[in-house]
Amino acid sequence: MSGNPRVGVDLRVEGLTKEYTSSGYVVRPLDDLTFTAAAGELAVLLGPSGSGKTTLLSCLGGILSPTSGSIHLGDVDITTLKGSDLDRHRRNDVGFVFQSFNLVPSLSARENVAVPLLLRGEKKRSAFERADALLDRVGLADRAGHKPSQLSGGQQQRVAVARGLIGDPALLLADEPTANLDHVQAEAVIALLRELRSEGRVIVVSTHDARLVPVADRIVRMGSDAEASEDPPTVVEYTAGETIVRQGDPAQLVYTIEAGEVEVVIELADGTEEHRAVLGSGRYFGELGALLGFPRSATVRATTDVRLTSYNPSDFREMVLHEPG
Ligand SMILES: Nc1ncnc2c1ncn2[C@@H]1O[C@H](COP(=O)(O)OP(=O)(O)O)[C@@H](O)[C@H]1O
Numbered sequence: 001m002s003g004n005p006r007v008g009v010d011l012r013v014e015g016l017t018k019e020y021t022s023s024g025y026v027v028r029p030l031d032d033l034t035f036t037a038a039a040g041e042l043a044v045l046l047g048p049s050g051s052g053k054t055t056l057l058s059c060l061g062g063i064l065s066p067t068s069g070s071i072h073l074g075d076v077d078i079t080t081l082k083g084s085d086l087d088r089h090r091r092n093d094v095g096f097v098f099q100s101f102n103l104v105p106s107l108s109a110r111e112n113v114a115v116p117l118l119l120r121g122e123k124k125r126s127a128f129e130r131a132d133a134l135l136d137r138v139g140l141a142d143r144a145g146h147k148p149s150q151l152s153g154g155q156q157q158r159v160a161v162a163r164g165l166i167g168d169p170a171l172l173l174a175d176e177p178t179a180n181l182d183h184v185q186a187e188a189v190i191a192l193l194r195e196l197r198s199e200g201r202v203i204v205v206s207t208h209d210a211r212l213v214p215v216a217d218r219i220v221r222m223g224s225d226a227e228a229s230e231d232p233p234t235v236v237e238y239t240a241g242e243t244i245v246r247q248g249d250p251a252q253l254v255y256t257i258e259a260g261e262v263e264v265v266i267e268l269a270d271g272t273e274e275h276r277a278v279l280g281s282g283r284y285f286g287e288l289g290a291l292l293g294f295p296r297s298a299t300v301r302a303t304t305d306v307r308l309t310s311y312n313p314s315d316f317r318e319m320v321l322h323e324p325g
């Protein structure tokens, strides 16, 4: 089915950063993100709302320009494309599927799927033939003449997937495609996306739903749900008054206190602090965020000079489980 010579190429994202300035402060939803997805793989972007999933998909699709970093599809860095080359990338290399389906209500399923081809001047007859073949591919051959309002949400999303494939793209991008679907319909859409990757495309699906993890060939964790540290245990020292972990920051390490004392405080919205605890030698802190992937829930500050050992979550887990007492 694949006539596009680019189908079968890998996606490589390196050091991708996107900054927005909004009402005076900088938001950086993408901060030095690196991942690859090989041809024929389904990559899942997993992260909560606001973690930069749509921003990343927009950069991959060439509709948003990153602040820095590169996106290679095969040997082409799409962040460097301009003008007609960029248009060609958007038109030929990328298919989009949206959370809200975005079908044209007055058009039949067949017409909706064919729209991208008709817009670029292809003959109706061949465009409809290809649309029918794709509707068959997504299991909707018998619904080609139906309007979106006559289809279930899951069926509409499968029409949208067929439309995303009509240009035979190397890269199919789906932004929370199951968010508006019930469980059964969501499963059908995911099963379809999984099947489609075997055609040599790279499929990138964003979601906040960890239930999609088992179907992915790759998981790209977005936002503070960052890649777990694999650093070995390391001794670190702080002087009295220094902040060791900051409330709200991404949590990656757990600390044990070898010598000295720290205090745990909660920073309140009005700028004041609530004192929670003083911890001394032999105690540990930071385990909740690091083990569960939550941001730091408190600030921890050295009250004397302290010596700590930092552990990544898996080493920490092992140490706690294996040490007697
Ligand atoms: N055009 C924009 N201008 C300023 N900030 C933006 C813009 N688009 C997105 N953001 C901010 O970037 C962050 C990531 O947004 P988004 O990529 O939509 O995340 P997600 O899709 O994971 O919910 C959010 O904090 C959002 O407010």
Ligand SMILES: [Mg+2]
Pocket (backbone or CB within 6 Å): 053, 054, 055, 175
């Ligand atoms: Mg989004």
